[in-house]
Amino acid sequence: MPYKEQNKKGIGLKYAINGILLGYKEKNFIIHNLVSICVIIFGIILNISLIEWCIIIICIGVVLTAELINTTIENIVNELSPQQSIFAKNTKDIAAGAVLIAAIAAAIIGSIIYIPKLYMIFL
Numbered sequence: 001m002p003y004k005e006q007n008k009k010g011i012g013l014k015y016a017i018n019g020i021l022l023g024y025k026e027k028n029f030i031i032h033n034l035v036s037i038c039v040i041i042f043g044i045i046l047n048i049s050l051i052e053w054c055i056i057i058i059c060i061g062v063v064l065t066a067e068l069i070n071t072t073i074e075n076i077v078n079e080l081s082p083q084q085s086i087f088a089k090n091t092k093d094i095a096a097g098a099v100l101i102a103a104i105a106a107a108i109i110g111s112i113i114y115i116p117k118l119y120m121i122f123l
Contacts, residue, residue, distance in 0.1 A: 019068065029067045032103070036060045039110060046117040056113065059106035066102040070095040 023029040043056055073095040081088040 023068050023071060026071050029064070029071065032063055032067050036064070042114060046114060048113060048117070052113050055109060059109050063099070063102045063106050066099045070099045
């Protein structure tokens with residue numbers, strides 16, 4: 001039976017939450033969430049500033065959003081192109097590359113925030 005979207009007010013939030021929950025079926029989304037929890041715990045332990053919290057939360061949001069978009073692209077490509085093709089492979093590789101760029105940028109930003117604080121503790 002084909003999917004049929006209902007036009008009810010407020011139902012979009014239900015679909016959005018369902019989309020996030022579907023993300024938890026993906027190993028990489030779970031890994032990014034576990035890393036995010038560790039980053040938050042380190043932020044609490046190291047008592048980072050309000051501005052640093054804002055930056056960390058933005059980084060977490062960008063990485064998790066990128067991972068969900070990557071999963072969406074992979075699902076669409078798998079559905080539209082079940083046979084192997086260079087187009088399908090390249091499309092999925094590019095989407096995965098976008099996640100990698102977001103994760104590397106977040107790791108660099110996290111290092112800029114956390115390494116000096118860790119250095120002061122162990123100095």
